[in-house]
Amino acid sequence: MSPALRRILHWAGSGFAIIGIAFVAIRLNEYWGNQDLLDITPTAWMTIAGLAVLYGSANILLALAWRQLLGQFTVCVTRLWSIKVYGISQLAKYVPGNIFHLAGRQAIGMSAGISGGVLAKSTLWELGLVAVAGILHVWLFLPILAPGLSSLASITLFLGTVWVVGYFLRWFFGLRVSVSFGLQMLFLAVSGGIFVILLETIVRSGVHHPQTWLVIGGSYVVAWLVGLVTPGAPAGVGVRELVLLFLLEGLVTDADLIMAVLLGRMVTVVGDLLFFSASFFISVKKVLLEENHG
Numbered sequence: 001m002s003p004a005l006r007r008i009l010h011w012a013g014s015g016f017a018i019i020g021i022a023f024v025a026i027r028l029n030e031y032w033g034n035q036d037l038l039d040i041t042p043t044a045w046m047t048i049a050g051l052a053v054l055y056g057s058a059n060i061l062l063a064l065a066w067r068q069l070l071g072q073f074t075v076c077v078t079r080l081w082s083i084k085v086y087g088i089s090q091l092a093k094y095v096p097g098n099i100f101h102l103a104g105r106q107a108i109g110m111s112a113g114i115s116g117g118v119l120a121k122s123t124l125w126e127l128g129l130v131a132v133a134g135i136l137h138v139w140l141f142l143p144i145l146a147p148g149l150s151s152l153a154s155i156t157l158f159l160g161t162v163w164v165v166g167y168f169l170r171w172f173f174g175l176r177v178s179v180s181f182g183l184q185m186l187f188l189a190v191s192g193g194i195f196v197i198l199l200e201t202i203v204r205s206g207v208h209h210p211q212t213w214l215v216i217g218g219s220y221v222v223a224w225l226v227g228l229v230t231p232g233a234p235a236g237v238g239v240r241e242l243v244l245l246f247l248l249e250g251l252v253t254d255a256d257l258i259m260a261v262l263l264g265r266m267v268t269v270v271g272d273l274l275f276f277s278a279s280f281f282i283s284v285k286k287v288l289l290e291e292n293h294g
Contacts, residue, residue, distance in 0.1 A: 040202060040263075047201045048263060051194050055271030056278070058190040062086065065129075065183035069122040072176040075114055081287045085109060087279020090272055112287045125177070126184075129169075133184045134225030136161050137192070140218025141247060151211045158218075191224060192217030194267060199252065199260040212251060219247040220264075241265070 040048075063086035070077055089104035102123055109119045139158035143149050162185060170178035196213045227240035241261045248257055 044201050052267045052270040056274035059275040061183045061187040065180040068176040068180040069125045073118045075118050081284045084279045084282040087275045091276045129181050130184045137218040137221040141215045188221045192221045195220040203256050
């Protein structure tokens with residue numbers, strides 16, 4: 001690849017990131033305009049800020065999962081490079097179309113000399129694995145659909161299925177794919193946990209029973225997945241919230257749920273912005289590793 005083309009691809013990827021920043025600013029302005037936020041206590045705001053930092057940090061898991069998939073196709077990149085590229089490109093997911101973060105990552109990767117075919121295959125695998133990981137969380141809110149099913153049974157089904165899928169991936173596709181799946185599962189677990197903590201922080205109708213936490217967390221992950229795969233929905237905006245309101249109707253009061261949904265979106269947006277900012281300042285001296293250093 002010529003140096004000129006590499007520069008063009010690099011600037012294209014950076015351009016998507018800059019556009020993403022603009023859309024993030026618009027979203028944050030919309031959220032801050034909600035007058036109900038004035039009712040939140042300073043202590044709750046401190047918790048929310050901490051959750052935003054946690055969510056931003058959890059994005060590292062997705063970057064490392066993507067790195068494992070690149071390694072699956074014999075392209076072994078450094079951890080810092082994968083985190084930097086993933087973080088810089090991620091903000092473009094807020095641009096309408098829901099694909100520009102992928103295009104930005106593709107462009108930056110190609111500018112670093114990585115095959116476009118390998119990058120495309122790693123993206124397809126990433127989307128496929130995270131879809132499977134998200135679908136497995138259906139087990140956690142199954143007690144809502146089948147009241148006779150106990151929480152213990154749903155947890156057992158969830159953990160058992162996760163183990164089976166992980167073992168299947170390890171056996172048929174290799175360790176890297178299985179590790180990537182595990183990292184994505186961990187990210188989704190953190191995301192669901194963040195929403196549960198957020199809801200319990202601002203709840204106005206009394207703290208929920210611990211048995212409902214898994215139901216709430218599982219519902220959040222499923223809603224996140226629906227938003228992810230919905231064409232044209234930037235970062236699942238609107239879709240995720242609608243699915244959550246549908247799944248948790250009756251389990252959580254409308255006032256608490258709407259506020260948690262609003263603040264949950266703020267947490268993810270601010271977290272993504274923090275991840276982008278940290279990634280931007282990462283200094284990368286080396287892109288590729290020898291294969292046996294994966």
